[in-house]
Amino acid sequence: AGDEGGAARWAAAADARWAAVEALLWCEAEQRWTDLSLAGVEAGAGGVFDAASLAASPFVSAACWAPLWAAPAPTPRTLAAVTSLASSGLVGAGGVATTPLETGEQWDGRNAWPPLQTILAEGCLACGGSQGASLACTIVASFVGNAAAGIGRDGCAREKYRADAAAGAPGGGGEYATQTGFGWTHGAVLCLLRRFGWPPEEGRAVAAGEAGDA
Secondary structure: OOOHHHHHHHHHHHHHHHHHHHHHHEEOOOOEEOOEEOOOOOOOHHHOOOHHHOEEOOOOOHHHHOHHHHOOOOOHHHHHHHHHHHOOOOEEOOEEOOOOOOOOOOOOOOEEOHHHHHHHHHHHHHHOHHHHHHHHHHHHHHHHHHHHHHHHHHOOOEOOEEOOOOOOOEOOOOOOOOOEOOHHHHHHHHHHHHHHOOOOOHHHOOOOOOOOOO
């Protein structure tokens, strides 16, 4: 506290990072942000890539909307991004799927990872206007309800759940069995309950840090 110089430096760094996100990652055609592909691109001196040589990745994932969580304030772009998330096909009955691809890998379709649910719900609430608040409550109701169904049936939390149904079915895929009693599921569910209440309501939802758990 009281380090005004340090606070100014960190604020400037945050502004610079957000400007870079907007300049390099925003996809106007899709009305969302995107990853950059490093395929076939060689780093220059000091391992630094030339931004002009990087192409937008064609793959869609829930991470494309993660900048909503990092945005400093609502803007026309964040409002547009909420609309594109709502129509992306990723928001399911049990949460937001990681990607639309069903590859059998754990980071792809049908799996709803708890940290992503929190990032997207908080981002939609903070920077998505009224539509964002409504979508945030939809995400919370879907995912928390899904997790609650699974905990009630199995007696434990899972590290991830199926996004396409709200019956508490654990997610799957990848190189190991879905883990039980997973800490980030507990944390995500408790965070979302504290932020939005249950059932989630737009009127009592609070931004990150305003519920005493920042």
